[in-house]
Amino acid sequence: MSSATMPTAINRTFSIAPMLDWTDRHYRYFARLMSSELLLYTEMVTTGAIIHGKGDYLAYNQEEHPLALQLGGSNPEDLAKCAKLAAERGYDEVNLNVGCPSDRVQNGRFGACLMAEPDLVAQCVAAMNEVVDIPVTVKTRIGIDEQDSYEFLTEFVDKVSAAGCDTFIIHARKAWLQGLSPKENREIPELDYDRVYRLKQDYPQLSISINGGVKTLEECGEHLKQLDGVMVGREAYQNPYLLAQVDQQLCGLDKPVLSRDAVLENMIPYIEKHLVSGGRLNHITRHMTGLYQGEAGSRAWRRYLSENAHKPGAGIAVVHEARASMELK
Structure with a gap:
């Protein structure tokens, strides 16, 4: 691998959640100005868009590194093809979306409904790992619908980690696939941070990051006492200056805070x-x-x-x- 395509070292302490229509390349450039350490994610891009779409869905600014591509899909072959393209384009990580609850996503058989198919997710992860050297990670929920026991979550993690995924980002809410909109799914199901903490205690060898409801760097610091990383969504978008002290407060860097x-x-x-x-x-x-x-x-x-x-x-x-x-x- 040439030095030009060497992936950037990833610090998982703080990341910004993939958010449709929000975390495009312009926002990511803006966010990177405020923090050199945070990990950026693209909006979710479907395998169909990359393989069959007319636009360039993998375009980004070089300044955005470290940068992860979030993929939506459930066909191992298609996911592998897209992961390979992402690695060739210089992305530092490929992330599989197993958390989005929208009807459109379910109809395409990906997103949160895949939690019910851990064997398929494992196949997807294995297929991507076969063709790339960069990390293949999974973003998921703590459960779906009535399948929300801790055992359900650990069975999923067991199978997917056995396929070569050692990094999970857990949205600490379950997803209701019927009856709630995506917006409601970000607010109505109760947060259960303790379940994510327990997962890390039971799987110390895995990197576990938490997502959901985090609004301040102080809250991030509390989560980081028990976990490897914190992913912040809406607050990082609506109050972006929050990012200006990530490097100093969470990553221990001694450098001035930009006004x-x-x-x-x-x-x-x-x-x-x-x-x-x-x-x-x-x-x-x-x-x-x-x-x-x-x-x-x-x-x-x-x-x-x-x-x-x-x-x-x-x-x-x-x-x-x-x-x-x-x-x-």
Whole structure:
């Protein structure tokens, strides 16, 4: 393997959850500016989109490393083909989605419904491991529907780990596959952090990260006393400046914390490059509306961007004007 394709070392302490329509390459670039250590995940990409789609579903910015591709699928051959493509493109990890509860995903026989088919998940993991040297990991739930015993979870982990998966990210809620929307599945089933802690105690040889309901770095620190990593979703998106102290507070790095304004200044060249290539301003700024959350004038910042960044021809001046609007009383 040439040095150009050597995967980046992965620190699993803190990661950002794959979120559809949210964790695209623009958001990931923005997040990486605030932390060199966090692990980034793509939105879930289906094997069908990669194999049959017309667009390039594997595009990313080199600055995003370490970066994991999350795949949706249940055909071992297709997953292996996509994992191989991901490794060739330089991704640092391939993750299999066994947690998404949406009807569309179930109809494609992947996501959380796969928890009921641990033998198939094991085959998928084994097929991917055969063709790549990068880690193959699984993101799952603690259970589905009435199948939510600890024994159900451990049977799944036993079979999938035997196939070569040594890293699990566990969303500490079960998924209701019938009757709840994906949004409700992120909020209604009760969180059971203790079950994830118990899993780590019973499987000390595995890397276990937790996901679900985590809002502060202090909470991350509490989870990290018992687990290998914490994955944060909505809070990392809606309050992105949370990421600016991950390296210092959770990873022990001694380096200055970037100010919000410094983060914004560092985004300007990236935004300008996107605009020059024909991209639209709001493709990027939609991910940045939460940068000043909690600060005086943050509402003015959000409003100015949401009202102006989508307009035809909107340029970098809109970003500067949005920042200036915060100072107006």
